[in-house]
Amino acid sequence: xxxxxxxxxxxxxxxxxxxxxxxxxxxxxxxxxxxxxxxxxxxxxxxxxxxxxxxxxxxxxxxxxxxxxxxxxxxxxxxxxxxxxxxxxxxxxxxxxxxxxxxxxxxxxxxxxxxxxxxxxxxxxxxxxxxxxxxxxxxxxxxxxxxxxxxxxxxxxxxxxxxxxxxxxxxxxxxxxxxxxxxxxxxxxxxxxxxxxxxxxxxxxxxxxxxxxxxxxxxxxxxxxxxxxxxxxxxxxxxxxxxxxxxxxxxxxxxxxxxxxxxxxxxxxxxxxxxxxxxxxxxxxxxxxxxxxxxxxxxxxxxxxxxxxxxxxxxxxx
Amino acid sequence: xxxxxxxxxxxxxxxxxxxxxxxxxxxxxxxxxxxxxxxxxxxxxxxxxxxxxxxxxxxxxxxxxxxxxxxxxxxxxxxxxxxxxxxxxxxxxxxxxxxxxxxxxxxxxxxxxxxxxxxxxxxxxxxxxxxxxxxxxxxxxxxxxxxxxxxxxxxxxxxxxxxxxxxxxxxxxxxxxxxxxxxxxxxxxxxxxxxxxxxxxxxxxxxxxxxxxxxxxxxxxxxxxxxxxxxxxxxxxxxxxxxxxxxxxxxxxxxxxxxxxxxxxxxxxxxxxxxxxxxxxxxxxxxxxxxxxxxxxxxxxxxxxxxxxxxxxxxxxx
Numbered sequence: 001x002x003x004x005x006x007x008x009x010x011x012x013x014x015x016x017x018x019x020x021x022x023x024x025x026x027x028x029x030x031x032x033x034x035x036x037x038x039x040x041x042x043x044x045x046x047x048x049x050x051x052x053x054x055x056x057x058x059x060x061x062x063x064x065x066x067x068x069x070x071x072x073x074x075x076x077x078x079x080x081x082x083x084x085x086x087x088x089x090x091x092x093x094x095x096x097x098x099x100x101x102x103x104x105x106x107x108x109x110x111x112x113x114x115x116x117x118x119x120x121x122x123x124x125x126x127x128x129x130x131x132x133x134x135x136x137x138x139x140x141x142x143x144x145x146x147x148x149x150x151x152x153x154x155x156x157x158x159x160x161x162x163x164x165x166x167x168x169x170x171x172x173x174x175x176x177x178x179x180x181x182x183x184x185x186x187x188x189x190x191x192x193x194x195x196x197x198x199x200x201x202x203x204x205x206x207x208x209x210x211x212x213x214x215x216x217x218x219x220x221x222x223x224x225x226x227x228x229x230x231x232x233x234x235x236x237x238x239x240x241x242x243x244x245x246x247x248x249x250x251x252x253x254x255x256x257x258x259x260x261x262x263x264x265x266x267x268x269x270x271x272x273x274x275x276x277x278x279x280x281x282x283x284x285x286x287x288x289x290x291x292x293x294x295x296x297x298x299x300x301x302x303x304x305x306x307x308x309x310x311x312x313x314x315x316x317x318x
Numbered sequence: 319x320x321x322x323x324x325x326x327x328x329x330x331x332x333x334x335x336x337x338x339x340x341x342x343x344x345x346x347x348x349x350x351x352x353x354x355x356x357x358x359x360x361x362x363x364x365x366x367x368x369x370x371x372x373x374x375x376x377x378x379x380x381x382x383x384x385x386x387x388x389x390x391x392x393x394x395x396x397x398x399x400x401x402x403x404x405x406x407x408x409x410x411x412x413x414x415x416x417x418x419x420x421x422x423x424x425x426x427x428x429x430x431x432x433x434x435x436x437x438x439x440x441x442x443x444x445x446x447x448x449x450x451x452x453x454x455x456x457x458x459x460x461x462x463x464x465x466x467x468x469x470x471x472x473x474x475x476x477x478x479x480x481x482x483x484x485x486x487x488x489x490x491x492x493x494x495x496x497x498x499x500x501x502x503x504x505x506x507x508x509x510x511x512x513x514x515x516x517x518x519x520x521x522x523x524x525x526x527x528x529x530x531x532x533x534x535x536x537x538x539x540x541x542x543x544x545x546x547x548x549x550x551x552x553x554x555x556x557x558x559x560x561x562x563x564x565x566x567x568x569x570x571x572x573x574x575x576x577x578x579x580x581x582x583x584x585x586x587x588x589x590x591x592x593x594x595x596x597x598x599x600x601x602x603x604x605x606x607x608x609x610x611x612x613x614x615x616x617x618x619x620x621x622x623x624x625x626x627x628x629x630x631x632x633x634x635x636x
Contacts, residue, residue: 002404002420004322041359043373045382045410053371053384055361064363066371068384068406070413084413086320088386092363095388095402100418102320 003099005312010103013311014110016149019304023114024121024277026303030246031274034059037298048072054298057092063309064090065302069105081105081138087305099309107308109139111300113146115245115273116197116219119292120150122276123243123283125194125215128153132193134186134207134230135200135222136160136169143197143221144173157193159183187211198222198230205232212238214287223254224295231255233264236291240284243292245300247272255293321417323630328421331629332428334467337622341432342439342595344621348564349592352377355616366390372616375410381627382408383620387423399423405623417627425626427457429618431464433563433591434515434537437610438468440594441561441601443512443533446471450511452504452525452548453518453540454478454487461515461539462491475511477501505529516540516548523550523573530556532605541572542613549573551582554609558602561610563618565590573611 029035037056044050049072057064069085076082085108087101101107120128128151133140136158144156156178160166163182170180183189189196190211200206200222207218209232218239220230236242236259244250247270251257259265271281273292283290347353355374362368367390375382387403394400403426405419419425438446446469451458454476462474474496478484481500488498501507507514508529518524518540525536527550538548554560554577562568565588569575577583589599591610601608 001324002322002418004320004418006319036361036364038359038361041356041371041373043354043356043375043382045375045413046354046377048410049413051373051382051384051408051413053359053373055359055369055371057361057363059364064361064369066369066386068415070408072411072413075412078412080412080414084415086415090369090388092366093390094393094396094398095363095367095369095390096398097386097402097404097420100320100322102415 002097005099005101007102007104007106009312010101010106010308013315014308016146018307019110020114020117020146020149022303022307023111023300024118026299027118027245027274028277029058030297030299031272031278035299035302048074054301056298056302058299058302061306062092063098063306064092065305066090067108067298067301067305069108087301087308089305089309099312101305101308103308107304108296108301109142111304112139112221112294112296113142114304115294115300116143116221117146117150119219119243119273119294120147120195120217123241123290123292124151124217125283125286128195130155130157130193132157132189132196134159134189134196134198136162136165137199139199139221140169141172143199144178145176151195153195154178156180157183157189159186159189200230201228202230203227204229206230207235208232209234209238212289214289217290217292219292219294220255221294223293226253226257229255229258231291231293233259233262237264238289239291240288241290242270243273243276243290244270245273245294246297249295249297250293253295320415323417323419325420325422325424327630328419328424328626331633332626334464336625337428338432338435338464338467340621340625341429341618342436344617345436345563345592346595347376348615348617349590349596353617353620366392372619374616374620376617376620379624380410381416381624382410383623384408385426385619385623387426405619405626407623407627417630419623419626421626425622426614426619427460429622430457430539430612430614431460432622433612433618434461434539435464435468437537437561437591437612438465438513438535441559441608441610442469442535443601443604446513448473448475448511450475450507450514452477452507452514452516454480454483455517457517457539458487459490461517462496463494469513472496474498475501475507477504477507518548519546520548521545522547524548525553526550527552527556530607532607535608535610537610537612538573539612541611544571544575547573547576549609551577551580555582556607557609558606559608560588561591561594561608562588563591563612564615567613567615568611571613
């Protein structure tokens with residue numbers, strides 16, 4: 001019988017340190033070609049939204065994982081989240097539907113935040129002086145809460161189109177021990193922060209090449225579809241290293257795809273995150289500008305869902 | 319919160335007459351282009367099996383339906399069903415995951431049997447003298463149990479590779495009021511039955527052109543993949559009418575695809591079931607040989623899942 005787990009149960013078993021470790025392992029497995037992923041399947045629901053299915057498995061493991069999600073932008077008008085998702089765990093041996101994790105996209109938020117931690121772990125400047133966050137949605141908070149596990153820096157600057165959201169962000173995050181300033185302008189963040197995370201739904205660049213200071217690490221987690229773009233092509237051109245969570249995916253989606261289209265960069269200037277980890281490609285000095293685009297890879301979903309499932313089973317047994 | 323329904327609960331609310339009506343309506347909606355279906359998504363699990371997702375919706379209705387299934391042939395060796403499936407109901411308005419029907423492929427069996435009833439309704443000879451069933455699996459029983467709702471004929475001839483299964487079939491179906499003979503050979507069925515249903519996993523033809531008698535209706539429900547084939551190409555050539563549940567799908571899968579490849583038939587000789595219903599294409603006389611290939615169309619899954627879901631909700635309210 002399929003086991004059903006609710007969001008509350010899932011939240012209780014997710015340990016951020018373990019989540020980060022699982023995602024790091026995921027990128028390594030992906031680089032080693034041990035991950036089998038089906039092409040992204042999707043269905044547009046006329047005038048309303050889109051359903052998306054990401055699924056795959058890690059060779060030699062016991063399960064395959066299906067993330068069934070949706071994006072219905074109109075939901076925000078009726079106070080519902082625009083993104084929905086559940087994780088489904090099936091047996092690689094029999095196809096049995098072992099478990100349904102009704103995580104309401106929580107695990108997606110965790111795996112996205114955990115991926116930034118990995119990028120910071122390997123590519124941040126030695127001393128992070130101030131963290132800049134652009135965007136005030138749920139992922140902005142996840143990012144900061146997960147960064148705690150890799151940097152001691154508590155100084156944060158936030159910018160968002162919605163001032164009320166930025167103020168709420170400041171309130172919430174100061175309770176978590178951060179010191180948060182609200183930026184008047186994105187340029188404040190660019191000039192003061194050497195770790196910048198963009199978590200917006202921008203379709204036009206919000207960070208340009210010129211003002212970015214040497215030594216900065218910029219992680220774009222918002223630009224995850226064909227039409228989204230957070231970083232200007234010239235910034236990618238200027239960068240000393242361009243990281244992609246998935247080469248194949250980033251050539252199709254987000255900032256990297258845009259920069260390739262305009263020929264600001266070429267494909268051989270892109271380094272895949274897992275490859276960089278394996279081949280020991282790192283920040284060379286404190287001057288390098290490094291840019292990462294995280295579009296979200298199925299292996300992250302597979303890893304985080306398996307982690308949650310194992311923890312839930314363990315808790316059930318005890 | 320997603321509602322979860324078990325096989326037992328689902329079985330209790332499925333009324334065969336309503337199921338047949340829902341499937342008939344489904345073929346009409348499909349013919350009227352009111353059904354939106356995503357391309358079949360699938361993932362091979364190395365050396366073990368395959369996961370398949372069929373999903374879509376009917377324009378103007380409230381839900382979209384996802385059938386997540388799998389085929390793991392090795393399961394039979396450990397006494398598990400080789401086919402697994404669940405139905406998932408999502409809101410067309412918000413993407414919310416409304417309900418999970420853990421039907422263990424029961425609804426798939428129902429919708430397949432119901433489709434045969436529709437074919438019999440419109441294309442059977444006036445008097446069905448004896449029903450021939452080839453194959454002794456679970457679908458063979460479903461077929462016969464659903465045929466009760468369209469024909470009073472109780473005389474049945476069964477053939478299967480596995481004699482024990484055929485004997486069990488006879489035992490089970492005689493309890494349901496049928497008079498069942500076990501055929502020594504498929505040729506007994508061909509010579510005595512004027513409604514023949516093939517529900518096997520044959521990859522080579524089991525019914526050939528020559529012995530088939532005039533007036534016979536043959537429905538193939540087993541040949542639903544690229545490599546499966548139950549009816550010889552010459553039989554399709556000989557037939558006065560070739561019916562496909564889905565033109566596009568049958569040109570890719572099963573008997574019709576095989577007959578097209580060998581050029582025994584051409585595409586313009588194929589009539590889609592829903593089209594035939596709308597355009598009043600019927601059996602012309604008692605001599606015609608009519609052949610139908612039912613490969614299973616997503617609209618059937620959508621209709622049967624919605625029917626079950628509405629009935630389950632109604633029962634819950636009462």
